[in-house]
Amino acid sequence: MSDLHFEALRAELEALDVPQGQARKMRWLAVPLAIGRTPSGDFEIFIRGAEVHASSPLVRRHLQHGDWRPEVGGEPFSASRIVLPAAPHFASVAALIAIELLRAGITAPHGPQPAFSDVEPIIEMAIRRGALPENVVIGLIGELTVLRQLLLTRTNRPTEMMRALEYWQGWQDGGRDFRFGDHAIEVKTTQSSISAHEFSGLHQLEPTILPSGAREQLHLLSIGLVASTSVGETLPAIVDSIIGLLSLSAAPEIVDEMLRRVSLYGSQSGGGYSHESMHGWGAYGTRYAHSFPPRLYRIDDPAMRLLDRELLSRTFVQPEGLAFTMHLPSQVSAFNPAPSWEVEIDAITQGLRGIPKG
Incomplete structure (x- = not known):
């Protein structure tokens, strides 16, 4: 993706409505990758499929694997999730992580784990800005x-x-x-x-x-x-x-x-x-x-x-x-x-x- 694509994605994420109730607002970037917003405004990054594993203890604490619903009545999907705070600048962080996952080959046939491992240092830096150690x-x-x-x-x-x-x-x-x-x-x-x-x-x-x-x-x-x-x-x-x-x-x-x-x-x-x-x-x-x-x-x-x-x-x-x-x-x-x-x-x-x- 180019810088222009990054700017466009960041703008899209900033514009995502904060949903009412439990209905997520989702932006699918590829079959295994989506970004959503929670009712409290937090940004969620979903890596679809089998659970991905982190080497960093901090990232490991933030990873949740489970079944998630994109919206009320929607079909649940299995994915690992990372949550980032609702502050506006985290739209940029979420966009950066998503683009780096795509660049690292998250859509490759061997699954998302290698791409996740490549991008994990960026995820760790982002998390350090958003949660208590x-x-x-x-x-x-x-x-x-x-x-x-x-x-x-x-x-x-x-x-x-x-x-x-x-x-x-x-x-x-x-x-x-x-x-x-x-x-x-x-x-x-x-x-x-x-x-x-x-x-x-x-x-x-x-x-x-x-x-x-x-x-x-x-x-x-x-x-x-x-x-x-x-x-x-x-x-x-x-x-x-x-x-x-x-x-x-x-x-x-x-x-x-x-x-x-x-x-x-x-x-x-x-x-x-x-x-x-x-x-x-x-x-x-x-x-x-x-x-x-x-x-x-x-x-x-x-x-x-x-x-x-x-x-x-x-x-x-x-x-x-x-x-x-x-x-x-x-x-x-x-x-x-x-x-x-x-x-x-x-x-x-x-x-x-x-x-x-x-």
Whole structure:
């Protein structure tokens, strides 16, 4: 295809109507290749026939093979599907991928796999612009696990539910993941079976002096999440469960605000997760199960063996820009980590309401 053909195809894709209901708007480019739009406006690239296989883990997460209907009442067809976001510039990306697949010989008698393998690097680059990487996905699941627990203890109390949403600050760049008065929690997720976590700097483990003059009481919540084919939850599932809790007693605008904050989480690493349009994406269909019970550590415990600036001052190592990995034992001291992270967080938040702990 020439550049003129590319421009024409891009214009066609931009002009494809966003369908109502489940009726897709399709543009067939060859027997094995089509592009459609979903009801949320996303662009879908279909590679018809037997399942194609990706070598890139990222592309593999985005590939879905199944039977698809071009429109209501239309005959289903078997195809592998890749979904790209609805933003207008992704019409250009979809057009580029389609043209490169045609150039690579997707219509050849030996099937689409060789052409797909040739074009996979371009597909991977496009996906990196449209979806969150896996480490960000599990980080978000970890923080939403805490948010859901906060909401579970506040059902039928709209004011308290909104306050719980305000406790969550990890959707913003910088700062702590959760803040409760003088208390703060850094949530760290790992795909390991032990509490091994990466830190981007000493600040993540350094209590600060708060505007009130009080010293921050800092906690670290260690969560292990591993991909599973049978148990656990997907990111869309945990978001749906939070929507369900908020819908019980909170105003609709609180649900909207929660979804807005979820969509901003990790957006510097990709396009962010928009639940309304992305809940059906294959990239977010992986279930994650806990590899160990979550552990809530107190940072100010003298038994915590932490790197600090005073120690570094005796070396030639500069603290600025320092990144490191920390392996935490399952038991640091008698009450660290807390016997129950849920009970401990509830006790902290009860203290904020003036209710005696214990």
